[in-house]
Amino acid sequence: MAVPPLAHREIPLFAGLAVVIALVFAWLGAAYGVRMLVEASCYAIIALGLTIQWGYAGLFNVGVMGFIALAAFVTVLVSFPVNxxxxxxxxxxxxxxxxxxxxxxxxxxxxxxxxxxxxxxxxxxxxxxxxxxxxxxxxxxxxxxxxxxxxxxxxxFIGGFGLPVWFGWLVGGVAAGGLGWVMGRITLGLRADYMAIATLGISEIVKAFLKNADWLTRGTLTVSPLPWPVPTPQELGFVFSRSAYLCVTAAMIVVIYVLLQRAWASPWGRMMRAIRDNELSAAAMGKDINRRRLEMFVIGNVIIGIGGAALITFTSIFDPSAFAPLNHTFLIWVMVILGGAGNNLGAIFGAFLVYVIWIMSEPVALFLFQQAEIWGDELFGWQAPGDLHTRALQMRVFIIGLTITLVLRYAPQGLIPEKVMKHD
Amino acid sequence: MPEAGLLSVLPINEFVFFINKVVIGGLIIGSVYALGAIGVTLILGILRFAHFPHGDMMTAGAFFALVCASLAPHVGDPFGLPSAFVLMPVAMAATAAMAVWLDKAFYAPLRRANVKPVVMVMSSVGVMLMLQGLIRLFAGTGTRQLDPGPKDIYRIPAGGRDLIVTQPQLLLFIFTAVAVVALHFFLTRSRMGKAMRAVADNAELARVSGISIDHVVRTTWIIAGALAAAGGTLLALDVTFKADLSFNIILPVFAAAIVGGVGHPYGAVVGGMLVGFTETLAVFNWSVLLRPLQPYLPEFVEIPSKIAFVPTEYKIVIPFFILIAVLIWRPTGIFKGRTN
Known part of the structure; x- marks a missing residue:
């Protein structure tokens, strides 16, 4: 088995990313930079889960937000202090x-x-x-x-059980996987679009439930502060406690990455690629396609759930109405397809790159629209509408959509494409 | 008079309330779902992918109508109709043109590259986000009235409480009925309609027998876009124009299309009505109907003040459960649509 050599693509890409992150650190300070890195690393875990579903099994999960929200809620239930x-x-x-x-x-x-x-x-x-x-x-x-x-x-509200946070993350991941199992059982045998529609539906329902079940989640009153697995900023200061959190998430990325690479190189991974690339011949070889796909969907959801739980724990507030499809579903989709579907390194790279751009795009969009307002006023006497501030942020939705369509059309492989293993 | 006595015993007021809430309410929302689901089911049948931006296409149509109505606010006055309704054909044409252009710009290249259907779905999600961003950029995130004047309200006396229908609701019923009949004749009598059905049945066979797939695809987008614009405009006339409608309407529309059987426009209408009526029945407070029986019941049976199957906050759950139930028991839908 000839493993392809480390391509000359990854090194410049990751070096460029490091430079961009260093610039953010220099510009906005270490506390902000570390916060950004922690959030990006949580998104990287979620992206790894999604790349299993999309890149390996070709399953379209539009309900990432719902699985994250469920896992985050379960984490709150398990780890919040007893009421x-x-x-x-x-x-x-x-x-x-x-x-x-x-x-x-x-x-x-x-x-x-x-x-x-x-x-x-x-x-x-x-x-x-x-x-x-x-x-x-x-x-x-x-x-x-x-x-x-x-x-x-x-x-x-009922509070939590006061158990350790890492245990909450695990249980949250398992809960997300369980929900995925139910969804997969219903929709996997049918045409591919039905799964997309059903996952969209389940995520909206999870959101509606968490928002309205005040006795369980405090609803719009939100639950905070969530306990951290590492000492909080009050004890250590922002930079150190966030760095400690970053160590935890980075270790999780490494563990998940190594496990996935091993699985992907194993006979199981070979079978998955065979199913994805030619469903009919894999079925003719006696592989149970729907069962294998269900495995992929559930494993992917467990990882998505763990990453999502880590993300919400880091923000330290559980707010059911903050689960926006834009941040938690489509941003992650852009990370996966831009980074390279079916390549774990690509998913991690995409997550960091897209998240840095996403964070930086907010001030840029506001700045551009303010300039447009000033020029429009000077040149044409145009009165900008009062809610231009909120409208400017809508441009980010547009950019995300445009990126998805453009990548699918012109670079379906992504920036770091999947490496096809050759067996001589 | 014994008749009057009997009438006063019968819960006629409550019954009229039931009709107002459930029958008329279900017809309204069902008609809107049906207008959306016809387009979705045609696209699922002919182009073979779930068209996620359909809800935003409806919003875009309503937005075009809003723009037209604010440019020419008095067009409707001679007819006694809202200007937005009189100018709706313009909005329908604009939305149809937009749909054809979207297909040319985003879906046609992928179709030519012969990608998997799931990639088309994903691309359509990208288009959905773009439309959402543009609509909110231009229309803002608040709600707006499509018709500034007061709505005409028709009251039909029904012994006690009146049956109430507003003018936009009546227009919605009439338009939906006319559109469905016209679509029926188009699909069964015209050459293009027959060609569309042929492509939906078997695209390859239709192509080798000389049907231009491009023409069929374009016609599909025109019909889907025009009906979506009409549905969005009429919904906005009845309630208000809201830029963030898309997710709340796309799920029931998909449910309606799948319940009716993919590729069946009549099925989509039936499915839309089914989803609409289920929604209004499920959130209806049944204790209103049961309360008049209280004097005849023994002391210990007390009718609670609220008996609804589903609280209003969970309305989104209903189309989802209809969808799941259909996918489990009858994935082809009521009218046996295609499943591949």
């Missing part, structure tokens, strides 16, 4: 009843959905299952509503 007011009040008992109803209802519904094995006609089975599902839903909703209002009035 004593909730545990001493009536809330836990009421929630326990809700959970009991839910378990019984789901068990009965599942049992009924299997009842054709006992000889029940299928139409009767479907009708009974639907009725049982509806009754379960109404019963759970009926007990949850009073429980929610009791919790909100007594304790605000």
């Amino acid at each position: 004593a007011a909730f545990w001493n009040g009536d809330g836990p008992a009421l929630l326990g009843w809700t959970a009991l109803y839910l378990v019984i209802g789901v068990a009965i519904t599942y049992g009924l959905s299997r009842s054709h094995r006992l000889g029940l006609p299928k139409s009767l089975r479907t009708a009974l299952t639907l009725i049982a599902g509806a009754v379960t839903y109404l019963a759970v909703q009926g007990t949850l509503d009073p429980a929610a209002s009791v919790i909100e009035s007594e304790a605000g």
